[in-house]
Amino acid sequence: MAHIGDLIAEMLAQYGVDYVFGMPGGQTTALHDGISRRTDRIRHILMRDERNAAYAADAYARLTGKPGICDVTVGPGANLLPAGFLEALNASIPMIGIIGELPLDWLTLKEKGIASQGFDQLSFFKTCSKEAYLVPSVAALPELIRTAFRVATAPRPGPVALIIPHDIFDAEWDEDLLKIAVDDRARQMPYLRSCAPTSEIDKAAALIAKAKRPALVCGGGVHGSDAVEVVTAFADRLQGLVVTSLSGKGSVPETRDYAAGVLNPLGAKAAIDLIKEADLLIWCGSKVSQNTGMNWTLPLAEQATITIDFDPLEHGRTFRPTVALMGDVRETIVALDAALPTLGANPEWAARIAEVKAKSEAEKLVETTSELLPIQPPRLMSEIASRLGDDDIIVSDASFAAGWISGYIPAKRAGRQFLFARGQGGLGYSVPGAIGAAAVRPDARIVTVAGDGAFSYTIGELATQAQYNQRIVNIVINNGKLGWIQLWQELYFNNVQSAVLETQSVKPGYAGAAQALGLLGIYVEKPDEIGPALDRAFAHDGPSVVEVRIDDRATPIHSFKRRLREKTETPYPRPGTVYKLRDWKISPDL
Known part of the structure; x- marks a missing residue:
C-alpha cells in the first residue's frame, strides 16, 4: 500500500510541478520516497541550506508562473525559510512550503524543544506567509493541498506554508478510499483574471x-x-x-x-x-x-x-x-x-x-569603456551584455549589483529575463536563485551578479550547481567591502570601518573556492582580462565563478556619486531619518 508521501508527490506532479527544492529530514522522508517513484514527472533538487531552497523556488516561480515548491523538516529546517518566504510575500511570488512537523498528539511537548526540534511553527509562519495551514488529518490533506495552490496563485500571489505532522506523513494511503483531484486553474498564476469596469x-x-x-x-x-x-x-x-x-x-x-x-x-x-x-x-x-x-x-x-x-x-x-x-x-x-x-x-x-536619454547614454559610454584600475563595474556589465543570448537569464543579488545590472545591461526584448530579489532585498539570493532558474531553463545560460558580501552568504550552494552541472556563470564583483554600507558609513558617520570584509594582505579568493568545489574559477584584475575570462566562462560546460576586483569607490546610487564627486551636502537623507508619507492627496484631472 502506498503512503501519504505518494499522495503528496502525485498531487504535485498532477499540478505540473517539475522540481521541488529542499533539504530532507526524518519527518519528511515519505515525501522524498514518493518523488523517487515519479522521477519521470517530478524531481527533487537537494539544496545545502533551507533558506536557499525558498530562493531557488522563488526563481522557478518567476520564470514559470507556477508555484515554487520547497520542502524542509521540522524545527531548524523550518526556521530558515522565512527569508525566502518574505521575499516571495512582498514580491507577490507564488510559493508553497511543505514543512515537516512533530506528531499531532505531541502538542504539549513542543514548548522549549522538549520534543526534539519542536516549536510553534503555525504561529511562526503566519507572520511571514500569505497563509499557513497545519494539516489536522489524513482526510483533510488533499483539500488543503488544493487550497494551498489556489491561495498561492490567486491575486495577489504569495507563499503558503503547509505544515504536515510526522504521523500524517508516514500514514498509509488507500487510493480507493481517499481520492485525489487537482484544480487545473491553480497550476499557474493568476488563478483567475478580472477586468476593471x-x-x-x-x-x-x-x-x-x-x-x-x-x-x-x-x-x-x-x-x-x-x-x-x-x-x-x-x-x-x-x-x-x-x-x-x-x-x-x-x-x-x-x-x-x-x-x-x-x-x-x-x-x-x-x-x-x-x-x-x-x-x-x-x-x-x-x-x-x-x-x-x-x-x-x-x-x-x-x-x-x-x-x-x-x-x-x-x-x-x-x-x-x-x-x-x-x-x-x-x-x-x-x-x-x-x-x-x-x-x-x-x-x-x-x-x-x-x-535626456542621449545625454545619459553619453555619460554611460565613458563608464563602459573605462580602462581605469581598479576595474569600473559599468565596463564589466557592458562586456556581459555583449555576450548574452536572447534566452539567457540574469539573476541579481541585492545591494549595488541590482543597480549595475539595471543601468548597464539592457532588456533587449520583452520578457522576464532579469530576476531581482526586491521583495526583501536580502543578500544571498543570486546563487540559489540561479539554481532554480537553471532547473527550468537548462538550455539557457544563467548569469548571476553579486558583490563579495552577498556571494559570501550562499557560497555553499556552488556545490549544488556543480552537482547538477548547471550552465551558470557567477560573477563576483569584489571590492573587499560591503560597498553600500561602507560608503554610507564614510559619508555620514565619519568613516566607520565595520563593513570591511578583508585586510589589504588577505583576499577571500572566491575563484579559488569555486575551483575547490569543482567549478571553473577565474580571477580578473585588469580591464583587458574581462573579455577572455567571460568567453571561457560562457563556453564552459558547467558552472563557473568569475571574480572581478573592482573599485571600492564605485557606486550606482546617484546621490552617492554626487556626494563623492562634489564633497558637498546631499539631499539623500541621513541615517535615522524617518520616512514620512507626504499628505495623502487626490491627484488631478488633466
Missing part, C-alpha cells in the same frame, strides 16, 4: 487622450500577469515615456525610443529626470514602493494618475489616483487599449525623451 476604463482612456506627456510605469505585476506582449503593444501606441521598477524590467524592450530604464535611486538617471516632467503617470502592476516612488515623492502634486492593479488595497495606499482600474494587468490593458481613441503624435515629448 467599462465606466472606469472609459475615464482612463479620456485622461490618456488629454495628456501631453504621458508616462507608463511598469512593475512586477506585468510579468506576474504574463502581460509583456500587450503592454509593449500599448506602449508602442501610447508613444509616451516608459520606465519600470527593478522587478518590472523587461516589461517592454529597452531598445524602444520611449524606454528610459529603471526608476529607482540606483536606476537610470534618464528615468529619474524624465518622470518628473510627465503630466500623467500610469502605474501598471506597480505597488509604488519606496524605491519606485523615489521615497514617495512621486507622483508630484500636479501629475494625474491611473493605477492598474488587481489588489484593491493598492489603489490609494499613498495617494488617491485620478482613475483606479482594479483588475488583472493583461485583461485591463487590453480593454484600455481598445477604448483609446486615435492618439496623435507628440513630437515635443518624444524629442525631450530622446534628448
Whole structure:
C-alpha cells in the first residue's frame, strides 16, 4: 500500500510541478520516497541550506508562473525559510512550503524543544506567509493541498506554508478510499483574471487622450500577469515615456525610443529626470514602493494618475489616483487599449525623451569603456551584455549589483529575463536563485551578479550547481567591502570601518573556492582580462565563478556619486531619518 508521501508527490506532479527544492529530514522522508517513484514527472533538487531552497523556488516561480515548491523538516529546517518566504510575500511570488512537523498528539511537548526540534511553527509562519495551514488529518490533506495552490496563485500571489505532522506523513494511503483531484486553474498564476469596469476604463482612456506627456510605469505585476506582449503593444501606441521598477524590467524592450530604464535611486538617471516632467503617470502592476516612488515623492502634486492593479488595497495606499482600474494587468490593458481613441503624435515629448536619454547614454559610454584600475563595474556589465543570448537569464543579488545590472545591461526584448530579489532585498539570493532558474531553463545560460558580501552568504550552494552541472556563470564583483554600507558609513558617520570584509594582505579568493568545489574559477584584475575570462566562462560546460576586483569607490546610487564627486551636502537623507508619507492627496484631472 502506498503512503501519504505518494499522495503528496502525485498531487504535485498532477499540478505540473517539475522540481521541488529542499533539504530532507526524518519527518519528511515519505515525501522524498514518493518523488523517487515519479522521477519521470517530478524531481527533487537537494539544496545545502533551507533558506536557499525558498530562493531557488522563488526563481522557478518567476520564470514559470507556477508555484515554487520547497520542502524542509521540522524545527531548524523550518526556521530558515522565512527569508525566502518574505521575499516571495512582498514580491507577490507564488510559493508553497511543505514543512515537516512533530506528531499531532505531541502538542504539549513542543514548548522549549522538549520534543526534539519542536516549536510553534503555525504561529511562526503566519507572520511571514500569505497563509499557513497545519494539516489536522489524513482526510483533510488533499483539500488543503488544493487550497494551498489556489491561495498561492490567486491575486495577489504569495507563499503558503503547509505544515504536515510526522504521523500524517508516514500514514498509509488507500487510493480507493481517499481520492485525489487537482484544480487545473491553480497550476499557474493568476488563478483567475478580472477586468476593471467599462465606466472606469472609459475615464482612463479620456485622461490618456488629454495628456501631453504621458508616462507608463511598469512593475512586477506585468510579468506576474504574463502581460509583456500587450503592454509593449500599448506602449508602442501610447508613444509616451516608459520606465519600470527593478522587478518590472523587461516589461517592454529597452531598445524602444520611449524606454528610459529603471526608476529607482540606483536606476537610470534618464528615468529619474524624465518622470518628473510627465503630466500623467500610469502605474501598471506597480505597488509604488519606496524605491519606485523615489521615497514617495512621486507622483508630484500636479501629475494625474491611473493605477492598474488587481489588489484593491493598492489603489490609494499613498495617494488617491485620478482613475483606479482594479483588475488583472493583461485583461485591463487590453480593454484600455481598445477604448483609446486615435492618439496623435507628440513630437515635443518624444524629442525631450530622446534628448535626456542621449545625454545619459553619453555619460554611460565613458563608464563602459573605462580602462581605469581598479576595474569600473559599468565596463564589466557592458562586456556581459555583449555576450548574452536572447534566452539567457540574469539573476541579481541585492545591494549595488541590482543597480549595475539595471543601468548597464539592457532588456533587449520583452520578457522576464532579469530576476531581482526586491521583495526583501536580502543578500544571498543570486546563487540559489540561479539554481532554480537553471532547473527550468537548462538550455539557457544563467548569469548571476553579486558583490563579495552577498556571494559570501550562499557560497555553499556552488556545490549544488556543480552537482547538477548547471550552465551558470557567477560573477563576483569584489571590492573587499560591503560597498553600500561602507560608503554610507564614510559619508555620514565619519568613516566607520565595520563593513570591511578583508585586510589589504588577505583576499577571500572566491575563484579559488569555486575551483575547490569543482567549478571553473577565474580571477580578473585588469580591464583587458574581462573579455577572455567571460568567453571561457560562457563556453564552459558547467558552472563557473568569475571574480572581478573592482573599485571600492564605485557606486550606482546617484546621490552617492554626487556626494563623492562634489564633497558637498546631499539631499539623500541621513541615517535615522524617518520616512514620512507626504499628505495623502487626490491627484488631478488633466
